Amino acid sequence: MNKQTTTSANADKLNLGGRSSELVEQEGNRQDLGFGTKPEASASRLLNKNGSFNVRHINQGFWNRMNIYPRLITMSWLHFLVWIFAAYMVANTIFALIYVWVGTENMMGAENTQVSAFWSSFFFSAQTLTTVGYGHLAPRGFLMSSIAAFESMLGLLSFALATGLLYARFSRPTPHIRFSNVAVFAPYLDVNGWMFRIINERSNQLIDVEIEVSYSRMVTRPDGSRARQYSNLKLERNKVAFFPNNWTIVHAITPDSPMHDCTPEQMNDSDAEFLILMRAIDDTFSQMVHLRYSYRFDEVVWGAKFRPMFNGDTRNMVTVDLNKLDEYDLVPLN
Amino acid sequence: MNKQTTTSANADKLNLGGRSSELVEQEGNRQDLGFGTKPEASASRLLNKNGSFNVRHINQGFWNRMNIYPRLITMSWLHFLVWIFAAYMVANTIFALIYVWVGTENMMGAENTQVSAFWSSFFFSAQTLTTVGYGHLAPRGFLMSSIAAFESMLGLLSFALATGLLYARFSRPTPHIRFSNVAVFAPYLDVNGWMFRIINERSNQLIDVEIEVSYSRMVTRPDGSRARQYSNLKLERNKVAFFPNNWTIVHAITPDSPMHDCTPEQMNDSDAEFLILMRAIDDTFSQMVHLRYSYRFDEVVWGAKFRPMFNGDTRNMVTVDLNKLDEYDLVPLN
Amino acid sequence: MNKQTTTSANADKLNLGGRSSELVEQEGNRQDLGFGTKPEASASRLLNKNGSFNVRHINQGFWNRMNIYPRLITMSWLHFLVWIFAAYMVANTIFALIYVWVGTENMMGAENTQVSAFWSSFFFSAQTLTTVGYGHLAPRGFLMSSIAAFESMLGLLSFALATGLLYARFSRPTPHIRFSNVAVFAPYLDVNGWMFRIINERSNQLIDVEIEVSYSRMVTRPDGSRARQYSNLKLERNKVAFFPNNWTIVHAITPDSPMHDCTPEQMNDSDAEFLILMRAIDDTFSQMVHLRYSYRFDEVVWGAKFRPMFNGDTRNMVTVDLNKLDEYDLVPLN
Amino acid sequence: MNKQTTTSANADKLNLGGRSSELVEQEGNRQDLGFGTKPEASASRLLNKNGSFNVRHINQGFWNRMNIYPRLITMSWLHFLVWIFAAYMVANTIFALIYVWVGTENMMGAENTQVSAFWSSFFFSAQTLTTVGYGHLAPRGFLMSSIAAFESMLGLLSFALATGLLYARFSRPTPHIRFSNVAVFAPYLDVNGWMFRIINERSNQLIDVEIEVSYSRMVTRPDGSRARQYSNLKLERNKVAFFPNNWTIVHAITPDSPMHDCTPEQMNDSDAEFLILMRAIDDTFSQMVHLRYSYRFDEVVWGAKFRPMFNGDTRNMVTVDLNKLDEYDLVPLN
Secondary structure: OOHHHHHHOOOOOOOOOOOHHHHHHHHHHHOOOOOOOOOOHHOOOOOOOOEEEEEEEEEEOOOHHHHHHHHHHHHHHHHHHHHHHHHHHHHHHHHHHHHHHHHHEEEEEEOOOOOHHHHHHHHHHHHHHHHOOOOOOEEOOHHHHHHHHHHHHHHHHHHHHHHHHHHHHHOOOOOOOEEEEOEEEEEEOOOOEEEEEEEEEOOOOOEOOOOEEEEEEEEEEEOOOOOEEEEEEEOOOOOEEEOOEEEEEEEEEOOOOOOOOOHHHHHHHOOEEEEEEEEEEEEEOOEEEEEEEEEEEHHHHOOEEOOOOOOOOOOEEEEEHHHHOOOOOEEOOO | OHHHHHHHOOOOOEEEEEEOHHHHHHHOOOOOOOOOOOHHHHHOEEOOOOEOOOOEEEEEOOHHHHOHOOOHOOOOOOHHHHHHHHHHHHHHHHHHHHHHHHHHHHHOOOHHOOOOOHHHHHHHHHHHHOOOOOOOEOOHHHHHHHHHHHHHHHHHOOOOOOOHHHHHHHHHHOOOOOOOOOEEEEOOOOEEEEEEEEOOOOOEEEEEEEEEEEEEEEOOOOOEEEEEEEEEOOOOOOOOEEOOOOOEEEEOOEEEEEEOOOOOHHHHHOOOOOEEEEEEOOOOOEEEEEEEEEEEEEHHEEEEOOOOOOOOOOOOOEEHHEEEOOOOEEEEOO | HHHHHHHOOOOOOOOOOOOOOHHHHHHHHOOOOOOOOOOOHHOOOEOOOOEEEEEEEEEEOHHHOOOOHHHHOOOHHHHHHHHHHHHHHHHHHHHHHHHHOOOHHHEEHHHHHHOOOOHHHHHHHHHOOOOOOOOEEEEEHHHHHHHHHHHHHHHHHHHHHHHHHHHHHHHOOOEEEEEOOOOOEEEEOOOOOOOEEEEEOOOOOOEEEEEEEEEEEEEEEOOOEEEEEEEEOOOOEEEEEEEEOOOEEEEEEEOOOOOOOHHHHHHHHHHEEEEEEEEEEOOOOOOEEEEEEEHHHHHHHEEEEEEOOOOOOOOOOOEEEEHHOOOOEEEEOO | OHHHHHHOOOOOOOOOOOOOOOHHHHHHHHOOOOOOOOOHHHHHOOOOOOOEEEEEEOOHHHHHHOOOOHHHHOOOOOHHHHHHHHHHHHHHHHHHHHHHHHHHHHEOHHHHOOOOHHHHHHHHHHHOOOOOOOOEEEEEHHHHHHHHHHHHHHHHHHHHHHHHHHHHHOOOOOEEEHHHHHHHHEEEEEEEEEEEEEEOOOOOOOOEEEEEEEEEEEEOOOOOEEEEEEEEOOOOOOEEEEEEEOEEEHHHHHHOOOOOOOOOHHHHHHHEEEEEEEEEEEEOEEEEEEEEHHHEEEEEEEOOOEOOOOOOOOOEOOOOOOOOHHOOOOOOOO
């Protein structure tokens, strides 16, 4: 390889004749998020509502596609428990068949179980796998005993995985942040602002909450080709130390905003999408948590103002009504 | 939705006619912590002594309100153990009833236990759930055996949760920082300072301890409305690498301090509160820990100086007396 | 010690006569990565493809050389399981021998197992170690009972290690990043660039991916001695928030680049190596992950352009073909 | 309290008459590490060789002084295992006594164990606690059965703690960094430097290693009182991305160094101590690790140069000899 490469036809000095390059600088300033600028993506949204990406990988290795652990952690509880139970049944069935094949005459007490050889074996397997080992069923002879010894070891190991996963799922810090179902363009101070609103549905605390918003849209290059462009939106406040109630994230549309002078029509044509990345720290174990969300052009209301979420009654406590998260009134823009 | 929104009556160009906005900048400089400026909160303290927030959520989903895991982690040890024991009793009772219903004639050895059918079933359930499985009681017949097989699996899973929680509680890094029960205004060098004092009650080490203090008070806006205002207080020292003994956190009241020229009366009227956020790293596992605390206007002493916490005897060791944390002497201010 | 050292012959004032030192500043600016400048390393690569370092330690303590835990975590699954199984067999054999020595007449039920005394003891040991404890074999007498009691405790402790390791291996966040097997010098905008390409083979997400590239080569000092020199390469983009598809990392060869005016021959002679350090956050548990990689001069193609990895078909999804990662076309450089 | 405090005699305006304060600024620039400036500490070292602090707390709460978890994690393996075993014996003894008190006539099979009632109970307890439950011993009657049921639950919970601790100890990332037993003043480029040397004894990797050194000494204040003063030492290199072999940390003694013009005598009189704080990331699980170390004036050699640790033989690998860590030659200073 060495030779072939280093003597390739056009291997000459990397000379620029001293020209510094503006293009390079421009490119360096491009605020890409890692999606690239391929127009293939144009037809669809980049970021799904659940935070997953709209990308398909092909020729992926089997295990990489399976991606077992994250899948087992993130699947629904119902699915997870069904999986565990199924695995338990399958394992017992397999061992039951083996025991039957070995012959239940090698299983002490099998004669008193009042069930068929298979089921005796099945229940013996279950008692071995869970290490409950009553002993009214017990292995006799070398083969039966070795298989049982092996199964009990296997039982400890496999249940360790099952229980480890169970606890990891249970203890995993999953921020339950609800985003307002639409973002709005609302009057903001003496200008207008693009806003959305979030609330922590959980009672546990999130601290040092950080938000990044990127405005993505298709633009037409001088050469007529279309490409996706990204700009980070300057926020009124991109970090808060505490997050006890709702938070309205605001991007003020000042002349230096990439959305300045933009119309709804332009936004639709440019296939605009607002990508949101949130970082926070879960208080219980001071663990970092991440969240992704996105609003597309058709999830933005022009000229609307969120209704306050605080309840009228002024007891000695601020009261936040989660149901009001999505409520807004249409208002004229500045 | 798309149509309705993007063609809403007042959807026009977001034009500012080039006016840049000072208001936006001001707003950007506001040092909010995430509490917002709602006066509803005025009557009460923002941050409770235990670090929780004085906010009530309504229309919260059931599971989100339950917030089981953090609750199980943070509840008192007594409560936790009672819960575990109760769950164990309940589970056994339920299964006992099932076994009784199935009929203890299907339970080998039930006749020798010298207790009622229910209790035989109860203890059999316990032996199955904990997988101790002596076997003097053992299932007979299909139904009994399957239920037992299921219970033993359930036992492994549920005890995994219990033990996982137990260990998580045990190993959780909880900083035992004690704050002086009052903050003081004391002479500091040639000016005055607002001070409070903390000590690590534990013997384990905290490193890279960081402190943030925010001074919150109600102000009257030009238009007469009242709103809560926040300012971060510049500290003599906001981070220390080591925290071996007590630490007096000092905010020097220089002319640029938000508390300059402030009187006790003003502080009361403005419903002042000092919000403290502490970050540190627990040495045992290099885990991040967080702590919140707050002092209200009525927990601040004007003209007082903390007594040193070091003991007189000067052996080859610095000796810190934790009982002296709250001691102070009244002194005239500069 | 004190005396000897502090009164050593040449202990005089640390005086510089006020001369400030440029050499010190230069040295301070040297961009070392921690490899040092020893030419010993010249003959070989600094960083192996698997991210390990090409360094050998001698006179290392036994346990430090063993370094058991990381080894057990990083070894292949096959090796790991073999180890577990072997340990299980060995432990049972040892205890079996002990039981035989104690005498199986002290083991109830040994007479019905239809196997030799050794195997009876072996299986009894297995049943004790795994705490399955059927009980058709049970200890009798003080000695046998105590050994069994000890073994069952040992079983719990050692299986806790085994299962802990098993789960740790299973849940460990290992980024499956594939690097293009060669780096290339390609035309880049109006200049040339040094590039390589990476792809996330896994389906799980990496976020906040950060890349650092250091260009290392041997240089001849004014005094004729050779030393290794390092320079960080300025990248078009050294961090992305999301990493949904492939990413081509580019270093533009502008006049201020350390590779400017460099030829393939020079690169070979200077024994050049590109050291890559990658940091990212695994999304499932927001855990930090690290990756190291390196390209040597003979793994760089001069004048080549990577082929796009996106598939032709434009369905509503971006489709990335992992097999295309290494594909490139030879092209003339600018 | 409120009243008493806010109306305290000397509670007047916090007025400075606009005087800004230089003292405050100076104080702000003091580079304290958290040890404070109390001279009590003067006689002894601040930081022990093992990284613990030379501070004694009195009137500490019992649990806080116990500080069980960190202690169990950091104690020696021998101590830990002895503790586990002892706890196991004690628990069994206690339950054995209870069972004897209940009466072993309620324990099936007690008559065949060929040991005294106490030992039968003891072994039964062990079989219950570990959930091995052979069943040749089994509870009979309500009381016996309930106690056994309770013990088996207790066994699961307590062994979960024991095994959790065992694994936590085993998997805890403890950096095995060895520091040269002395620091040296050596010629460095055209000036002199204060240096010490570290090596990673383990085979596993540490990355992003960061070092902070603080120079602490007693100074005499204008008013004649003595106080401890701290200055962070500017290092040639305070962070390396990789740490494959040894690393010599160098502070160049330029005119702006706090050690400039300092003599051995001064250093002794000023009771100087060099405090070192190290941060790194353990590669196996990307976990943060911390380390503390310190050199006192009598552990510094004036005019000495460390011998290179690289081995002569230049095979294709850099070879580092750990035994050479402490070797140095006396040399004249610049």
